[in-house]
Amino acid sequence: MSSLLGAQEHGHRRASDVIDAADTNGDGTVSLDELAASLRADPASLTDAFARVDGDDDGQITADELEAGLQAAHGHRGPPPPPPLSASDLASSILASSDTDGGGSLSLSEITASLGQDDSKGLSDVFAGLDTNGDGGLGVEELTTAVEASFARQMAAYTANGTGERSSIRVAA
Structure with missing residues (x-):
């Protein structure tokens, strides 16, 4: 049980690190424009994926939403792969x-x-x-x-x- 809790904590910490890296205005969340800028991508190419992760449809992704989106995409809850x-x-x-x-x-x-x-x-x-x-x-x-x-x-x-x-x-x- 403790390894599962540790994996959950690690996954949340990783999601928080991703949010922190892309959050240019310091509000603790990431907008579509911030995500696109951090990926050097056209925001239009990320709109659908962003909407799937933005669970409360407020136009911002939190660490919790990102973690849930990653878990849904990977179909399991466990330790994430090592960072690239x-x-x-x-x-x-x-x-x-x-x-x-x-x-x-x-x-x-x-x-x-x-x-x-x-x-x-x-x-x-x-x-x-x-x-x-x-x-x-x-x-x-x-x-x-x-x-x-x-x-x-x-x-x-x-x-x-x-x-x-x-x-x-x-x-x-």
Whole structure:
């Protein structure tokens, strides 16, 4: 019984941490706009999922509502999975594992070597789009931005229909 109570407390603490991270006005809740800003997503792409979690339909999500929504989505009450790496930690990890020349950024050739692929027009175009400063390398800030955009697209696809099944909705990066 104590392990169940501990798991419930941990789940609530995790929901509170998520709310705290996205709550930009400090009211202890998250609005649709705050959620969209924290995910760098279009609010319209999150409207349905937000409404499913907003149990009292007041336009704000509390930690309790988020915890209940997560439990409903996962169909059980137990300890949540370990927290994922932050976008910046994941970007740093990618950089550390693939920066073979130690230059502090990833070149297109380092990325293709890391992926085991030949350079293709598609990969070159994606690389050029991510290389926002045009220096021919992706630094940790550019990689972090790319990871955050990817997370937002995945979250929107996951929550689009409430079942966790992938959706065809795309979020502009």
